[in-house]
Amino acid sequence: MITKFIAPEIIFGEEAIQQTGESFLRLGAQRVLIVSDPGVAEAGWTEKAIHSLTEASLTYISYFEATTNPQVKEVEKGAQIYIENECEAVLGVGGGSALDVAKAIAVLVNNGGRIEDYEGIDKINKPLPPTIMISTTSGSGSEVSQFAIILDPARKKKMTIVSKSLVPDIAIVDPFTLMTKDSLLTAATGLDVLTHAIEAYVSVAATPLTDVQAIRSMELAERYLRPSVASKTNLEAKKAMAMSSLQAGLAFSNAILGAVHAMSHAIGGQYELSHGEINSILLPHVMEFNFIAAPERFAHIGTIFCKQEYSDRRIDYGRTAIAAIRNLADDIGAPKTLREAGLKKPDYELMADIALNDACMVTNPRDVTKKDIEQLLQNAY
Amino acid sequence: MITKFIAPEIIFGEEAIQQTGESFLRLGAQRVLIVSDPGVAEAGWTEKAIHSLTEASLTYISYFEATTNPQVKEVEKGAQIYIENECEAVLGVGGGSALDVAKAIAVLVNNGGRIEDYEGIDKINKPLPPTIMISTTSGSGSEVSQFAIILDPARKKKMTIVSKSLVPDIAIVDPFTLMTKDSLLTAATGLDVLTHAIEAYVSVAATPLTDVQAIRSMELAERYLRPSVASKTNLEAKKAMAMSSLQAGLAFSNAILGAVHAMSHAIGGQYELSHGEINSILLPHVMEFNFIAAPERFAHIGTIFCKQEYSDRRIDYGRTAIAAIRNLADDIGAPKTLREAGLKKPDYELMADIALNDACMVTNPRDVTKKDIEQLLQNAY
Structure with missing residues (x-):
């Protein structure tokens, strides 16, 4: 390869x-x-x-x-x-x-x-x-x-x-x-960073060179996203989130992304919504769906977000990762559903069609059907 | 910064x-x-x-x-x-x-x-x-x-x-x-890689972007340098060492190096010796010297090479790192002294003068005097 x-x-x-x-x-x-x-x-x-x-x-x-x-x-x-x-x-x-x-x-x-x-x-x-x-x-x-x-x-x-x-x-x-960004924008862009890092880390195109960046990006976001949303003037947190964003960018630019971004682009084409918010809503749903494609990688994400040592209890650690991402989004006040984010009368079929053909879908770790996407969108609505 | x-x-x-x-x-x-x-x-x-x-x-x-x-x-x-x-x-x-x-x-x-x-x-x-x-x-x-x-x-x-x-x-x-390299060249170049990663990691110009590369490079060398020296046809080990070298390169290209390379350039200018071998001989001596400048970083190197968890017993871990590097060099048959590597009648003072003015010395974590270099060269002879 x-x-x-x-x-x-x-x-x-x-x-x-x-x-x-x-x-x-x-x-x-x-x-x-x-x-x-x-x-x-x-x-x-x-x-x-x-x-x-x-x-x-x-x-x-x-x-x-x-x-x-x-x-x-x-x-x-x-x-x-x-x-x-x-x-x-x-x-x-x-x-x-x-x-x-x-x-x-x-x-x-x-x-x-x-x-x-x-x-x-x-x-x-x-x-x-x-x-x-x-x-x-x-x-x-x-x-x-x-x-x-x-x-x-x-x-x-x-x-x-x-x-x-x-x-x-x-x-x-x-x-x-970053010190001129309000807390809403800080939360939305921070969750976008996290989505970049996670999708790049589980992408089928991930490499050792992207992995080191994605992992470090997640570690920084785990530690600094909350305080960065909490305060405009916490320069330590701003520096850390700027580096987290940069490292997530290096990772996903080369490993590409996955179903979250494919669906988010599909939704964003139809409705005027915040890209970061849509990503953060879709992320845990897609993680649950992708989980069986890369259990070891999701387990590793679990060790980052739960600050626990990796053992061979893979299933548990992967699930812990998803719960931890939900907690983080909650803590910084991100909307939980697409409905809450302002999506009205979604045409699931149309969006699924578009998402299926997005360039980001190619590197998703689990095979995706149109029906899968419709189901994921319904779960997230 | x-x-x-x-x-x-x-x-x-x-x-x-x-x-x-x-x-x-x-x-x-x-x-x-x-x-x-x-x-x-x-x-x-x-x-x-x-x-x-x-x-x-x-x-x-x-x-x-x-x-x-x-x-x-x-x-x-x-x-x-x-x-x-x-x-x-x-x-x-x-x-x-x-x-x-x-x-x-x-x-x-x-x-x-x-x-x-x-x-x-x-x-x-x-x-x-x-x-x-x-x-x-x-x-x-x-x-x-x-x-x-x-x-x-x-x-x-x-x-x-x-x-x-x-x-x-x-x-x-x-x-x-890498499959056409003999074991001597594999050992010498592998120890050069290790020196790049370690000097970049403790360099005063190290950054989060170079740290992730240096750490991953050390992890790979710790695991794969021995088997790579042992066999020309172990493709898994060759791939890992190629990646280790690349990541060490990305690290030191941006974080620059330190006293090992400054001294090694000085010696290499005077005598026809293997650059990798000289580095590997000097490395533990310089680590001992630099140790007090960055105890936490040396402790982290200790956790990589001893596969133990980091605790706050910094001094012990740092010393363990130095011993582990000596063991690794021994295991792959690297010479232990400059004399063994073929250095004859060294002019310590001249080499110290040259090393002190090498571009690599600027980023060494501990202040270095001409006398320090002379002492280090004597220790390594």
Whole structure:
């Protein structure tokens, strides 16, 4: 079996944003398109990045119109602005949404066509312009991943685009940015991190190189997610969750994900809901379903979340893991059901159809039928 | 504090060499300089790489003259061949020596000057041509690292060149290549791996991203180094040691090393000795010296090598680690003293002077004086 692993250069730490300008210089770029969203801009993070660009004598164009579930038209508009202004590089600043738009823009400007053409795995042929991604939410892992998720409203579908080309040249993570997130967003993005780590760890494409990252990510989330939700100013917890997110990103970017994300993308294409919340609701249900496919791995997750030593009582430890994840989500106030999360009159059959064809379903450890997905959605409703 | 991490794209597994041609196509290169050594070529690994290049319709020039402790003139000759033949990319095939020559050639052809100009940290300004490194010894970690070590015979000095630019674009590791190594080379390179992992783990530049790699590398070496030395055909052990080497490489490339390597470079510049053997002789002595700088980390190493649970009896565990490393080296027949390894009439003062100024000394966890080094060398003689 061949193991592949790819990661961007990583710059992690307090005030890491100050290295943005210098980093673009190293990549040989002079004129940068900055992609962000209004909330992140208001919090002052884009300003910090701009300050660093200006200090390095670089020029820039701002495009701060990314939305929570970013759409095809946002990518197209950004690409047009890039081309009209003769930019040479793309800087994303924000959470997964802004970074995914930034990455998709970089695809379009060098590859042409429509972003829909690149849906699926390895459809991008030409290299992208230099890209740097500054993560401000520590949830999506987009700053290190091969993934971009873009909503196609015409088909009511979240497209999963997977390609090595989508791994940015440089990922910048500054834990200070997490101190402006409210507790709801901290909980939702934290549970997204946990879902990344768990799905990557039990993925059929997991490797020793992704396992070490996934395990460490879970250990950090187990210890620091609760205090991070509890306090905006607990810098130790913010640093730990930023690292947890980064390590989960390195794991899932290379091991891919599973049924939680396939279903979550299907739901997210149809309904305007929080991606992190949907994941956290689906996660224990899918863990129960996947359990028999990888009992040893679920037992290991049990030892992390229950802080007990692994023995050969595998079944018990696996079940303990699932209960522990439920407790954690409860403790930080995550909704328990899709209904609670705002899902109304779900069309189970349609969503099951879409989920079954999502790129993330390929690496789920247990074989999945359409009927299985319908049942899981009903359980989670 | 800012944490930085950089790694090449990694392709790991049986027959991974077959992906060489396709990988160069992705990097946009058509004409490749292949750098290797006569032994590796004889074992048939360069032929496999050439087969893959030819299948991808690429052309190549062979330069198979790297030696065990590669010298400045080998780099200069290779660069000349590259330029005369209008090559566009560099492929290294071999152990650390061949890969370091390949990387140094890539530096010269795009940066000009003499290779001595780039000694030290971050002296390389222009990007390198596309580089792919195929590791066939699983010791040096050169296929993933920011390092190249080149001997300057004029100064009798092993130059340490450290730069992000030296991280190859793609690292290819095929565990099958380890099945042609004899037990002596397997032992020496395995102990080199162990030294990388331990020095990176206790380095002052260690980060959570390097720790997970260093720890996993030690766990694998603890379990698989003995059986790998025992048998050429134990593929499970070869795979594990190849992964251990890769993970140690990822760790030390980013956390740098310490006094063992600083001293080993100093000795290697003066005397023609095996780098792996020198490291393994120095390692327990330096561990004893460094112990008080990082008792918790040494205790953790103790838990890995003694398979016992960590308690708060730190001193005992740390000492256990050192004894365990000595046992491991004994078991696989490594020499115990520098005298046994062939070192004759050492000039302690001269070597201490050189070691003190080696780039690797900066990250040693305990402050080191010239007198300390002289004492350590005497202890190890």
